[in-house]
Amino acid sequence: MSKLTWQLKNLLRHNRDGGRATQKTRQETLMLTSKQLNELGFVQLKVTGLKTKHITQLIEKWKADELATGTIKNRMSHIRWWAGKTNRTHLIPTNDELGIDKRIYVTNESKAVQLTPEHLNQVNDPYIRYSLQLQAQFGLRREESIKFNAHYADNGDKNNPKSRLV
Numbered sequence: 001m002s003k004l005t006w007q008l009k010n011l012l013r014h015n016r017d018g019g020r021a022t023q024k025t026r027q028e029t030l031m032l033t034s035k036q037l038n039e040l041g042f043v044q045l046k047v048t049g050l051k052t053k054h055i056t057q058l059i060e061k062w063k064a065d066e067l068a069t070g071t072i073k074n075r076m077s078h079i080r081w082w083a084g085k086t087n088r089t090h091l092i093p094t095n096d097e098l099g100i101d102k103r104i105y106v107t108n109e110s111k112a113v114q115l116t117p118e119h120l121n122q123v124n125d126p127y128i129r130y131s132l133q134l135q136a137q138f139g140l141r142r143e144e145s146i147k148f149n150a151h152y153a154d155n156g157d158k159n160n161p162k163s164r165l166v
Contacts, residue, residue, distance in 0.1 A: 005034040007047035008082070015085055029078040036061060048086045052093060055079065059098050069101045076100070 008030045016023060037045055040057050058079075062072050073095060083089045115136040123129045134145040 002034060002038050002043070004037065004042075004045045004047060005031060008034055011047055011082070011085055017081070025074075026078045026081060029075050030082060033058065033075065033079060047082070048088070050079075050083055050086065050088050050091065052091050055092060056098065059100065070103050072100055073103065 009027075012023070012027050012030065018026070036058060037054060040061065042054060045054070055076075058075075059072065062075070076092075076095065076098075080089065080092055083092045115132055120129060120132065123132065131142070131145040131148075134140050134148055135142065138145075140148065
């Protein structure tokens with residue numbers, strides 16, 4: 001285990017910011033970053049020795065590996081956390097200065113699947129069939145359609161005129 005990896009593990013152990021999933025992801029990212037910095041020739045790097053040149057070389061490596069923009073930004077987020085804990089934030093350039101592109105959120109392609117009678121006939125369970133019909137008719141998500149309770153929705157009396165929406 002390199003000196004940097006050991007020091008990062010101690011830093012993570014003493015700074016438990018965020019939820020457990022965030023902590024786990026941060027640890028995985030920083031351990032990978034330590035390994036990659038070691039491969040790039042920064043063998044004697046200490047946890048307090050992070051500099052701009054280390055970041056730029058990591059970004060070049062990640063771009064050469066053709067990592068997605070979102071992945072690079074997520075990794076930079078964890079490196080900025082590291083820099084913040086060691087008072088080195090002033091040495092970390094912005095994403096624009098590092099040449100990291102903007103995220104692309106919309107693909108302009110619909111992921112919707114049309115529910116046809118043929119699809120519905122393949123479903124044997126009547127409750128799942130009702131759930132699928134609720135999703136199609138009202139635009140509900142899967143979980144919402146499963147939890148839908150008609151008895152609750154009409155206050156338990158479908159013939160009560162006061163319970164009907166106008």
